[in-house]
Amino acid sequence: MSAEHPEHPDRGAPGPDHGVPGPDRGVPGPDRGVPGLEDAAHGGPHLPAWLRQTPGERRWPVGLTVLVAVALQLFLPTDLVFGTRWLLPAIELALFLALTLANPTHINRESRVLRSVGLVLVLVVSWATAWSVGVLIYRLLYGGMTEKPSVLLLTGGAIWLTNVIVFALWYWEIDRGGPAARAHARKKHPDFLFAQMVSPELAEHEWEPYFVDYLYLSFTNATAFSPTDTLPLSRWAKLAMMFQSALSLATLALVVARAVNILT
Numbered sequence: 001m002s003a004e005h006p007e008h009p010d011r012g013a014p015g016p017d018h019g020v021p022g023p024d025r026g027v028p029g030p031d032r033g034v035p036g037l038e039d040a041a042h043g044g045p046h047l048p049a050w051l052r053q054t055p056g057e058r059r060w061p062v063g064l065t066v067l068v069a070v071a072l073q074l075f076l077p078t079d080l081v082f083g084t085r086w087l088l089p090a091i092e093l094a095l096f097l098a099l100t101l102a103n104p105t106h107i108n109r110e111s112r113v114l115r116s117v118g119l120v121l122v123l124v125v126s127w128a129t130a131w132s133v134g135v136l137i138y139r140l141l142y143g144g145m146t147e148k149p150s151v152l153l154l155t156g157g158a159i160w161l162t163n164v165i166v167f168a169l170w171y172w173e174i175d176r177g178g179p180a181a182r183a184h185a186r187k188k189h190p191d192f193l194f195a196q197m198v199s200p201e202l203a204e205h206e207w208e209p210y211f212v213d214y215l216y217l218s219f220t221n222a223t224a225f226s227p228t229d230t231l232p233l234s235r236w237a238k239l240a241m242m243f244q245s246a247l248s249l250a251t252l253a254l255v256v257a258r259a260v261n262i263l264t
Contacts, residue, residue, distance in 0.1 A: 048197070048203075048205070048207070048208075049205065049206045049207055049208040050182070050185075050190075050196075050207070050208035051185055051188055053183065053184050053185050054108075054183055054185075054206070054208060055106050055108060055183065056106040056107045056108030056179065056180065056183030057106065057107055057179060057183070057208075057210040057211065058105065058106055058107075059100060059103065059104060059105060059106065061210065061212055062107075062169075062172065062211040063096065063100060065165055065168070065169075065211065065215065066096050066121070066125070066165075066169075067096075068165065069092075069125055069129075069162050069165045069166070070089045070092055070093060072158045072159075072162045072165075073088065073089050073128055073129075073162065074086075074089055075158050076132055076155060076158060076159070077155060079135070080131075080132045080135050080136060080159075081128070081131070081132060082127065082128055082131040082132075088124055088125075088127070088128040089128075091124050092121060092124050092125055095117055095124065096121060098117055099114065099117055099118060099121065102114055106183075107179040107180055107183065108179075108180055108183040108184070109180060110181065110184060111180075114180075115178060115180070118173060118178070119173060122166070122169045122170060122173055125162075125165070125166055125169065128162075129159065129162045129163055129166045132159050132162070133159055133163065133251060136155070136156065136251070136255075137250065137254060140254045140255065140258050141254070149259040149260075152255060152258060153255065153256075153259050155255075156254075156255030156259075157255075159251065160222070160248065160252065160255075163222065163244070163247060163248065163251070164215075164218050164219050164222050165215070165218070167218040167221070167222070167244045168211070168215040168217070168218035170240060171192065171214040171217055171218060171237070171240070172211050172214040172215075174191065174236065174237075175190065175191045175192055175214070175237075176189075176190055179211075182208065182209070189233075190233060191232065191233055191234040191236070191237045192209070192214075192217065192230050192231070192232060192233065192237055193230065193231045194213060194230050195230065213230075217230045221241050221244055221245055221248075222244060222245070222248040225245040225248065225249055226245065
């Protein structure tokens, strides 16, 4: 006689949790793919510096760059600047001095007033550069640029370099809420994905994006006309980089073409 074996409900048929991926099985969550974000979502102890509170970056690199932008504006011919030669540079220096006195060493003080002053400073520098670019392009297209090729190339180069600084300041000021917000780790999702974020094992443990990183991003975007090792993630970042590439291409093409035309 064959013995009857009792049927087991758990054998032969999958249970409610068998074969069906749960929320943590096989389906990547929104914070997976970028090292550190998953730890940040679950309070992990090994957060990279860009995801936790830090002392913040130093003031002097961005301050020196702003002074270079002011010097480049003063170098331009008078007919390419807005108003008088010293009008916008004087406003920029006053705003820069106020920011330096309020936050002289590390940029980690969160304040709506300081945030507004910083954005106004970038706006003024942007307006000065946009005016010079617009006048330069108009005169290149419709005549009026009678300078020597060497002077034209130096003028176009100064405007192009100032444009690189302007976009670097915008990237630096807007990414994850600005430098002070990044120092306090207010936002975990970046607008720009740097290589050190994707491969933290290749970077120092205390690495976080500083102004020099955004200056490099702006320079490579203006020369390659496309992202290189840093990817824009948010829509505003993509549009800003697209606009910078188009503006840089137009400026370089028109200045070089006009210089070659004068030489020949």
